[in-house]
Amino acid sequence: MISENKQNKMAMETTVISPAKLMWNRLKRNKLAMIGFIIIIIMSLAAIFAPYLTPYERDAVDLLNSNAKPNTEHLLGTDALGRDMLTRLLYGARISLTVGFVATGLRVVIGIILGGIAGYYGGKIDGLIMRIADVFACLPFLPIAITFVAIMGPSIYNMMFVLAILGWPGLARIVRAEILSLREREFMEAATALGISDFRKIVAHLLPNTMASVIVSATIGIAGAILTESALSFLGLGVAPPTPSWGNMLTDAQNQYVLKNRWWQWMPPGFAIFVTVMSLNLLGDGLRDALDPRLKQ
Amino acid sequence: MVEQIKEDMNLVVVKNLKKYFPIKGGFLKKTIGHVKAVEDISFTIRRGETLGIVGESGCGKSTTGRTILNLLNKTDGEVYYKGKEIFNLPKEELSRLRTEMQIIFQDPYSSLNPRLTVSQIVGEALVQHRLAKKGKDVNNKVSDIIERCGLAPYHIRRYPHEFSGGQRQRIGIARALALKPEFIVCDEPVSALDVSIQSQVINLLMDLQEEMELTYLFISHDLSVVKHISDRIGVMYLGSLVELSPKEELYNSPLHPYTKALLSAIPVPDPTLKKDRIILKGDIPSPSNPPSGCRFHTRCPYVMKKCKVEMPEFREVDTDHFIACHLI
Numbered sequence A: 001m002i003s004e005n006k007q008n009k010m011a012m013e014t015t016v017i018s019p020a021k022l023m024w025n026r027l028k029r030n031k032l033a034m035i036g037f038i039i040i041i042i043m044s045l046a047a048i049f050a051p052y053l054t055p056y057e058r059d060a061v062d063l064l065n066s067n068a069k070p071n072t073e074h075l076l077g078t079d080a081l082g083r084d085m086l087t088r089l090l091y092g093a094r095i096s097l098t099v100g101f102v103a104t105g106l107r108v109v110i111g112i113i114l115g116g117i118a119g120y121y122g123g124k125i126d127g128l129i130m131r132i133a134d135v136f137a138c139l140p141f142l143p144i145a146i147t148f149v150a151i152m153g154p155s156i157y158n159m160m161f162v163l164a165i166l167g168w169p170g171l172a173r174i175v176r177a178e179i180l181s182l183r184e185r186e187f188m189e190a191a192t193a194l195g196i197s198d199f200r201k202i203v204a205h206l207l208p209n210t211m212a213s214v215i216v217s218a219t220i221g222i223a224g225a226i227l228t229e230s231a232l233s234f235l236g237l238g239v240a241p242p243t244p245s246w247g248n249m250l251t252d253a254q255n256q257y258v259l260k261n262r263w264w265q266w267m268p269p270g271f272a273i274f275v276t277v278m279s280l281n282l283l284g285d286g287l288r289d290a291l292d293p294r295l296k297q
Numbered sequence B: 001m002v003e004q005i006k007e008d009m010n011l012v013v014v015k016n017l018k019k020y021f022p023i024k025g026g027f028l029k030k031t032i033g034h035v036k037a038v039e040d041i042s043f044t045i046r047r048g049e050t051l052g053i054v055g056e057s058g059c060g061k062s063t064t065g066r067t068i069l070n071l072l073n074k075t076d077g078e079v080y081y082k083g084k085e086i087f088n089l090p091k092e093e094l095s096r097l098r099t100e101m102q103i104i105f106q107d108p109y110s111s112l113n114p115r116l117t118v119s120q121i122v123g124e125a126l127v128q129h130r131l132a133k134k135g136k137d138v139n140n141k142v143s144d145i146i147e148r149c150g151l152a153p154y155h156i157r158r159y160p161h162e163f164s165g166g167q168r169q170r171i172g173i174a175r176a177l178a179l180k181p182e183f184i185v186c187d188e189p190v191s192a193l194d195v196s197i198q199s200q201v202i203n204l205l206m207d208l209q210e211e212m213e214l215t216y217l218f219i220s221h222d223l224s225v226v227k228h229i230s231d232r233i234g235v236m237y238l239g240s241l242v243e244l245s246p247k248e249e250l251y252n253s254p255l256h257p258y259t260k261a262l263l264s265a266i267p268v269p270d271p272t273l274k275k276d277r278i279i280l281k282g283d284i285p286s287p288s289n290p291p292s293g294c295r296f297h298t299r300c301p302y303v304m305k306k307c308k309v310e311m312p313e314f315r316e317v318d319t320d321h322f323i324a325c326h327l328i
């Protein structure tokens, strides 16, 4: 009994709970967020391993089997050109998720750099950057995106670029606000008193403390990017066929006949978008709840 | 010769220091006034002593401490550390100065970065000033320091949220000691702690002072705490020092009416021993619009005509006893 107590105490003395782990422990308790998280993981794995999950080529046309209903060979049927819907859905996940993650990644990088500079240096630089952010935030998204794609041509790279360029102000504002309040905390003054360099103050003290809210905002941002990608692709402005994305797969539903009689050609991509966006939002909300910025216990 | 020794005794010399914060307002964020947080104060801190600074909230104690460390820019006046003016130093010299003077903060929560381990918090400066190599070397040195501050070596891998308020304050002390400084500003280091833990931390600070020959500027609004740790005590009111003298003298024969009022407000353990409590009328005026003449005249029980127009000089009335008052 006594020795067990001692062992427990030893264990307590040696386990270290990092702030990230603390957040993860809190997140684990949130069922909805965990469901969202697991779905995202599964989706990502399916997208990565798409070639191994299906025997069909992505663009393999099989006119003899066109518009087939779901059957044992084609679990989700085929489209008008006889291409396997499940295969295209998996490859579409690659495109849609990549656009979502990369565009958001870019947005986060721009947002952190500009928001960080604005918050840390303040004054005129801050004013300038934030006014630019205001201008970008005022630009109407669709007209700009359409014009850009019209000039540069539809491709997933242009898509990511437009999403990042028009989306960074929100993140920059979050990072700036966090840094403004962190700057006033006494540990920053302690760092100055210790003669810590500006670079280390930003990289080791300020940015890690903004990460939590950046991650929350980015998670929800990925959902937004996926939705926008679908919308633009649906309008024919995003990912160009024959490359499949969830958005351009939905284009078929523009046809009344398909909409009424061939549900398997548009419901699965629509459902995939819905589930992914929902999962990301649940995860984002869960992260927000798990996030106690001061980490006081 | 005597002058020379006296100079050497003084580690820090503050001369007519002023610190104003601009008040920005209006549509274009123009400066519409100043908070006169520190208004013309002069004093010295001697090697190895503890100079206590007391005063009500907002009277400029923290601002004084921070300006002396060049954490805030001065508005006017001079601060000398070991005979050298500390403002407008070249970068390398400022960096060297940072290793010699440190600060301990009031809030044990806001003063530690929640994302860093104790080893990083305490050892960061050692790496920055190339006094230790990253990895084992730093960890060993940090273990030594935190052990001296009453923590266990295995604590170095932990994060601040895993500690109690008192332990966190010890981490803050360890961080200040890491560079082996000579001068430390303690800005209300125990005000946020439980009374039972306060004395432990105070005793730790006193032990460390003896061991490492430290000089303290000890800021507090608690007169009994200051009395316990200080050699000399300065009393601040609305940005100015009103009285400065050796501890015993201040408690036994205070000269300034404000000091008298402060001392009379200390609760007496024995209730039958009734003291005449001096109740000051009115509130503390705003530091952005201080009264003319003596800043204390609006609340002084002995106010005279002269007090309203003329600022009393802060002068030595007895050996080592400074006061700013027209009465004496």
Ligand SMILES: Nc1ncnc2c1ncn2[C@@H]1O[C@H](COP(=O)(O)OP(=O)(O)OP(=O)(O)O)[C@@H](O)[C@H]1O
Residues within 6 Å of the ligand: B021, B022, B035, B036, B037, B055, B056, B057, B058, B059, B060, B061, B062, B063, B064, B221, B287
């Ligand atoms: N960064 C700042 N900007 C503007 N005003 C400030 C700033 N820091 C302090 N002040 C003002 O200067 C005055 C003195 O503040 P200071 O923090 O030095 O008081 P203090 O004596 O330490 O009080 P406390 O006991 O509450 O810590 C206050 O009126 C405060 O509002």
Ligand SMILES: [Mg+2]
Residues within 6 Å of the ligand: B061, B062, B063, B187, B188
């Ligand atoms: Mg203070």
